[in-house]
Amino acid sequence: MTPLISIVDARKTYHPQRPDAVEAVAGISLRIAAGEAVALCGPSGSGKTSLLTLIGCMARPTSGRVTVAGEEVSRLPERFLTLVRRRTFGFVFQQYHLIPELSVRDNVMLPLYPEALGAQEMVRRAAAALNEVELTPLAARRVAQLSGGEQQRVAIARALVNRPQVLIADEPTAHLDSRLSVELLDRLAALKQAGLTLVVATHDPLVCAHPLIDRTVRLRDGRLDGDAAT
Amino acid sequence: MRHVKILEYALASLLRRPGKTAAILVVYTLMIAVLATVLLLTHALKTEAVNLLADGPELVVQRTMAGRHELVPVEAARTVAAIPGVGSVTPRVWGYYYDSLTEANYTLQGVDAADSSLELLDGRLPQADGECAIGAGVAAVRRVGLNDDLILIDANNIGAIFTITGVFRAESRLLTEDLLVMPTESLRRFFGMPAYLATDLAVSVRNPNEINTVANKVKRLLPDSRPISRKELLRTYHAVFDWRGGMLLALFASALLAFCIMAWDKATGLSAGERREIGILKAVGWDTADVLLLKAWEGLAVSLLAFLLGFALAFGLVFWWGAPLLGGVLRGWSVLFPELRPTPYIDLYQIATLAFLTIVPYVASTVIPAWRAAVTDPDEVMRQ
Numbered sequence: 001m002t003p004l005i006s007i008v009d010a011r012k013t014y015h016p017q018r019p020d021a022v023e024a025v026a027g028i029s030l031r032i033a034a035g036e037a038v039a040l041c042g043p044s045g046s047g048k049t050s051l052l053t054l055i056g057c058m059a060r061p062t063s064g065r066v067t068v069a070g071e072e073v074s075r076l077p078e079r080f081l082t083l084v085r086r087r088t089f090g091f092v093f094q095q096y097h098l099i100p101e102l103s104v105r106d107n108v109m110l111p112l113y114p115e116a117l118g119a120q121e122m123v124r125r126a127a128a129a130l131n132e133v134e135l136t137p138l139a140a141r142r143v144a145q146l147s148g149g150e151q152q153r154v155a156i157a158r159a160l161v162n163r164p165q166v167l168i169a170d171e172p173t174a175h176l177d178s179r180l181s182v183e184l185l186d187r188l189a190a191l192k193q194a195g196l197t198l199v200v201a202t203h204d205p206l207v208c209a210h211p212l213i214d215r216t217v218r219l220r221d222g223r224l225d226g227d228a229a230t
Numbered sequence: 231m232r233h234v235k236i237l238e239y240a241l242a243s244l245l246r247r248p249g250k251t252a253a254i255l256v257v258y259t260l261m262i263a264v265l266a267t268v269l270l271l272t273h274a275l276k277t278e279a280v281n282l283l284a285d286g287p288e289l290v291v292q293r294t295m296a297g298r299h300e301l302v303p304v305e306a307a308r309t310v311a312a313i314p315g316v317g318s319v320t321p322r323v324w325g326y327y328y329d330s331l332t333e334a335n336y337t338l339q340g341v342d343a344a345d346s347s348l349e350l351l352d353g354r355l356p357q358a359d360g361e362c363a364i365g366a367g368v369a370a371v372r373r374v375g376l377n378d379d380l381i382l383i384d385a386n387n388i389g390a391i392f393t394i395t396g397v398f399r400a401e402s403r404l405l406t407e408d409l410l411v412m413p414t415e416s417l418r419r420f421f422g423m424p425a426y427l428a429t430d431l432a433v434s435v436r437n438p439n440e441i442n443t444v445a446n447k448v449k450r451l452l453p454d455s456r457p458i459s460r461k462e463l464l465r466t467y468h469a470v471f472d473w474r475g476g477m478l479l480a481l482f483a484s485a486l487l488a489f490c491i492m493a494w495d496k497a498t499g500l501s502a503g504e505r506r507e508i509g510i511l512k513a514v515g516w517d518t519a520d521v522l523l524l525k526a527w528e529g530l531a532v533s534l535l536a537f538l539l540g541f542a543l544a545f546g547l548v549f550w551w552g553a554p555l556l557g558g559v560l561r562g563w564s565v566l567f568p569e570l571r572p573t574p575y576i577d578l579y580q581i582a583t584l585a586f587l588t589i590v591p592y593v594a595s596t597v598i599p600a601w602r603a604a605v606t607d608p609d610e611v612m613r614q
Contacts, residue, residue, distance in 0.1 A: 053609035058513065079517050085608075086515030097510045101246050111514040113239050116231035158514065 090159030262540025353396030
């Protein structure tokens, strides 16, 4: 089966020309199938987030290839790379990265502005995404007024609003207690059930061991430390 | 549609920062208002001068001695009248009067009611000895009106009483404001001017194309004369107003520069929140062009609004309120300022120039620094 995402010998070096150059991803090859749930596990500094940025087309590899849905994206110009990223991936950041002065609905609509949709369509899509994370009653609230768990659900709704094929989550349980973590994983499981591909970077054993995860990829010092189906 | 959506976001974004947006808007509006006032006023004064001189003589002949204006013998009028192409020659009597009571300078002019072109008058022109008509500025500072008496000190240091028979209400008050007219013979007596002398000669020329030829002939026949054509007078007015306007513009251009530096500083010093917002937008799928478009719309919205408000304010100041602040600077520091009510006009070229000089630098100073933040990889936001 053709993988949805394929990474071949990818390397990512920060400040490559400087003495303080850091090789965050040191030659990783990885294939992720459509509908699969993959957990990237490893300690801090192991390269999980850097690998996520390569998978999600947020950055280009220093060397190696990244292919999304059969298209080599590593050398695409920024405009097209952005388009692939916007239409294929939804991101849930560790710090959520919401705009606190905006309402929940406005935050969720952010990825839709460059899509040139009509106002009604934007509102309709945002409502659908908010409904998916059960935040419809809070749509008009300002994000700053929400709890951490609610903010994360806003971040998930924003990630889903463009109907992506892949949901990428960076340390999604880092700021949640056990109960909220379980709730989140159940929610992710439901999304996977609906056909979404999941790539989660985490060092939380609860996530790595959760039944929703099909495969755990272990990282250490920017290299694969093991790739196991759970 | 993409532009509309991003414009929508840009406007919402400006409204989210009302204090900052309002502060920039106020400073920007005032700056545009001042620049536009100078431009409009300079143009208005030049137009006024044109209208004013339209009724004046085509040629004025003065006499000079040692490079200074001297009284001209009336008989010189006959010499000038004999030049082919000359229609009429009128010896004019006029001069200045310093009124120590009000510390104001008046322009005194002799008129003959029968053949005067001064028509815009409340009342009538003076016809007899002891009568005069005055400009609105004189009426205001002396607090006199129609049929009141006006006492002036003549050349013999004796008080002369004049009855005011009219007050000028000219549309253009550039010159009539400080004007006081009386019959020519009365004025001669008042100034102590001999009957064989006049202040200058007003010459009409039948064919306007021959004005310069006539002027040259006058100069040849009367070597101590200085013929001044209406065109030259107009050019002098234009030069004076252009020079004054230019000086003011140069001053305010430095204000514009200071504003641009401030805008640049504001934009380069993007707040942590704004920088973070750009990062988030990029991370959720906006590309650099989208972010630049957003910043361009923000800059355009602020600068266009400020431009419209500033220009409207300047328009009101110049055409409705008579430019109370800058008018005196541009018109000159004579003691009696004419109250200016120029005819409103719109000069598209002038608007376009002003817009180019103010909107473009502001938008550039907003977009360029934002571009520096927008070209960073979106993965930066993942690392915050």
